[in-house]
Amino acid sequence: MSTKLAPRDQGVPDHTKLLHPGMARNYGKWAYHERIRPGVLLYVAESGDTLYTVRAGSPRTMSPETVRKICDIADRFCQGYLRFSMRTNVEFMVEKEEDVEPLIAAIKTELGFPIGGTGPSISNISHTQGWLHCNLPGTDAAGTVKALMDDLIDEFENERFPNRVKITTSCCQINCGRHADIGIIVQHHHAPRIDHKRMQICELPKVVAICPVAAIRPAVVDGNATVEVVDEKCMYCGACHGQCPSMEIRDADTDTLSIWVGGKGSNTRSGPSLMKLAVWGLPNNPPRWPEVSDAVRKILQAYKEGGKDWERVGEWIERIGWQRFFEKTGFPFTKYHIEDGPGAMWTYNRSTHVRI
């Protein structure tokens, strides 16, 4: 290897040199946009310039060969420029309407990517790394997403919901996938199993300090400094597992998946909201997790039938109430749906507003 080091701290590449010419020409001077059909957006600039954007769903994880195929299409149709969306879609841009159809045909035949994810549809699923490459996961991510999107591809390619639906998946309780209209998370069901022989690889004071419920305390086992966990206090969150791999929280036999609904980051109407528990105890069932797909389908069906235009999943539930949500979806409401964390009482129905 060369001993001369490359320049450090260069920062991000200069985006002004990477903009599609239509973007560069009209930067900051756009007039309006329209969705002319699912997956195709038309941006019109004050100058009258048009920029058609075709959004294609990618699998996120791609070989260099696939990335080159994407580039080939962008070279042929898009003057050699393209963009990726927040939810791992590829966006191809053309300035003339007559280029849209041939572009779509090329994307479909050469890449096999579906076109959609715009407006009131289900966009691509934001997901985490999973068994493919994470050190903490209780399940996979790319595979779960592939299975789920196979099932939901119709809803990616059409705009048939009251408003957009964002879905995330996370493969442990750290929940890197974040809040969304529908979020899927792994849950653990026992305290961490401590490998006392491998605790010397961990910083014990940090392990003790990271526990949110102070369930971890110092201990000595076989003459070695280690920790112990007070099972009654432990809530199986796995914070310690992230800090110390010898505190194994996962269990192939007992880990389950749960589905959460009504998260929203956008400030529109009701403002941002956190997602709340809908269904728990679904099996972690590779390779296609059919129970998860079924449950997501039920939620989507009820939302599609009952939501008013522009209502996101959380706003729809807020209006119809959780009682109706459980009636419409058929999921059981259990004592585990009732909050017991900090501020739990703020989540109770503190009024006589009851649908009878």
Next chain:
Amino acid sequence: MADNTKGGSGPKKMKLNTPLLDELEKGPWPSFVTDLKAWSETKPQVGQLLNQLEESYENRWNYWTGTVLNVTGYGGGIIARLSDKADKYPDLAEFHTLRILPPAGFVYSTEKLRNLAEICERHGAGILQLHGLTGDILALGFSNDGSKAAAEDLMTNGWDLGGSGAALRSLQCCVGQARCEMACFDTMKTTRFLTNHYISVLHRPEFMYKFKIKVSGCGNDCANAMIGSDMPIIGTWRGPMQIDQAKVAEFIDEKGVEHVIDNVITRCPTRCISLRGKELVIDHEDCVRCMHCINVMHKALKPGKEKGVTICLGAKRTLKIGDTMSSVIVPFMPLETDEDFQNLTDLIDRMWEFWNDNGMDHERIGEFIARVGLGTFLEGVGLEPDPRMVATTRTSPYIKFEELAPGRLGGEQKQEPPVWQREPESTESSP
């Protein structure tokens, strides 16, 4: 440059044995399994990766251990992974991910993207993820040497590594003014400016814990900043929004009055819109810039002319104190001139200093504020309390009013040095 993929001792080719993963080749959504299988012909270690993933599917278990690896001069950017099954899959023994800073707004020329693919392929498995939830380009599958060689090659070609650990993380923004009429400021410029201004803190973890900044051009928040970052910067405006009454009338003629009532008038969170004939009357004093009406009638309505940003602080997911959501810290500031950007970095510097001086290990800024209180935080960073920072005023009457407490008590509390740092007073019974 080291090339660890060719030559006599190259990666070992193995027969693929993936009946469960094969199930993921079925169905209409593009399959990463199909793609990686084909890629394993070129990069045999990808075949080993698929075989290990198959074992994960079979046993519902994970086989990666995390570790630490850095390139010279950097304290982050490589997510190092060692396979627990290295005996069986020798080329997964070191199989790391590089986080690479993407261009702001994820815009690329094919030349740049091909360059990225070529470099990543040259030094390892080169699997690309565009993009990770951290906002980085992720490149998977490099050995220790391969990671370092890839990093040098990338940096020689104008790329740079992203953030990891207790550092400023790679920033992320929406497409902004490059393609959106709603963007109230230049999100890409802001993202690039902040990344490059703070590049040292991004590469060298020196915080209590991670710090994420995400940038959205308007309240629609396409960058998922409000729930996904410690510091969302969200576009907004001061004064009235722009209304084109002719376009309003056109919209009503096209969609009908009922549509406007059901989807615009009644959906306004502050009920500040009313309809007079075919004219929309907005009480601008009450508009909270939620963007809903503009989303519905985007030809007729536009953000106001005096644009700027609202800055919030504190979002993260559940671990450890429960979910925190960002809340307002600067209700409005312009972000256009050099002086505006200087004001922004001054504020960020003060917030980081107060948080890192007083925060606990592994404590995000939102958790810190939850612990010390927003009032204390504002005092610490030199910001005036503003009613726009709260949803309501407090409900608990137990308050330590500094002005109203007896002088003795107030004086005692403010004495320097604090009680716990003073020399213990000697007592009569001391020897």
